[in-house]
Amino acid sequence: xxxxxxxxxxxxxxxxxxxxxxxxxxxxxxxxxxxxxxxxxxxxxxxxxxxxxxxxxxxxxxxxxxxxxxxxxxxxxxxxxxxxxxxxxxxxxxxxxxxxxxxxxxxxxxxx
Amino acid sequence: xxxxxxxxxxxxxxxxxxxxxxxxxxxxxxxxxxxxxxxxxxxxxxxxxxxxxxxxxxxxxxxxxxxxxxxxxxxxxxxxxxxxxxxxxxxxxxxxxxxxxxxxxxxxxxxxxx
Numbered sequence: 001x002x003x004x005x006x007x008x009x010x011x012x013x014x015x016x017x018x019x020x021x022x023x024x025x026x027x028x029x030x031x032x033x034x035x036x037x038x039x040x041x042x043x044x045x046x047x048x049x050x051x052x053x054x055x056x057x058x059x060x061x062x063x064x065x066x067x068x069x070x071x072x073x074x075x076x077x078x079x080x081x082x083x084x085x086x087x088x089x090x091x092x093x094x095x096x097x098x099x100x101x102x103x104x105x106x107x108x109x110x111x112x
Numbered sequence: 113x114x115x116x117x118x119x120x121x122x123x124x125x126x127x128x129x130x131x132x133x134x135x136x137x138x139x140x141x142x143x144x145x146x147x148x149x150x151x152x153x154x155x156x157x158x159x160x161x162x163x164x165x166x167x168x169x170x171x172x173x174x175x176x177x178x179x180x181x182x183x184x185x186x187x188x189x190x191x192x193x194x195x196x197x198x199x200x201x202x203x204x205x206x207x208x209x210x211x212x213x214x215x216x217x218x219x220x221x222x223x224x225x226x
Contacts, residue, residue, distance in 0.1 A: 006154075045213060092155075106153070
């Protein structure tokens with residue numbers, strides 16, 4: 001298995017909803033990443049997990065809450081989002097700093 | 113000044129043309145990625161380079177570490193090559209740590225006309 005799988009592919013949620021995005025990989029990668037990408041912009045790093053521990057949090061609002069239950073799974077819990085949080089959320093993984101990243105196909109999130 | 117600069121921003125080509133996209137960077141890196149993103153889609157990693165040249169099918173990527181410059185070439189371009197091509201460098205901060213960080217260029221939007 002050489003993929004990063006993200007679910008769901010599309011999500012529409014209201015500002016009072018709680019939802020979660022899921023990312024899974026079975027390549028034995030020990031680093032996993034969440035990125036946010038707005039239209040026509042490059043991805044922006046949100047969180048980095050290294051060996052299941054949060055190692056980088058790029059000043060992301062607390063309405064985004066990451067979780068890494070095990071080495072294969074990364075979740076992003078969403079609560080009380082704003083319409084400006086609508087974006088493509090990308091997950092990626094890597095074996096380490098000298099290795100390539102594998103990206104998922106993303107979750108297209110719309111907040112209404 | 114952005115740490116990763118790509119040129120051109122937009123590129124239109126006729127099917128069959130040879131295409132070159134350039135990337136310059138200003139930070140110390142351990143590797144450079146060329147990524148492809150179709151409209152509304154996820155990102156596919158085409159190459160990771162730390163030196164020299166790599167080839168995969170009609171795609172060729174080169175890097176010159178001394179000049180801090182990389183190029184992505186597409187030979188015999190095809191409409192299905194139409195996508196955004198992103199250069200991203202793996203920057204390892206001076207403070208060390210176990211992970212680097214990808215710094216992305218703004219992307220080159222390629223349209224190949226039949």
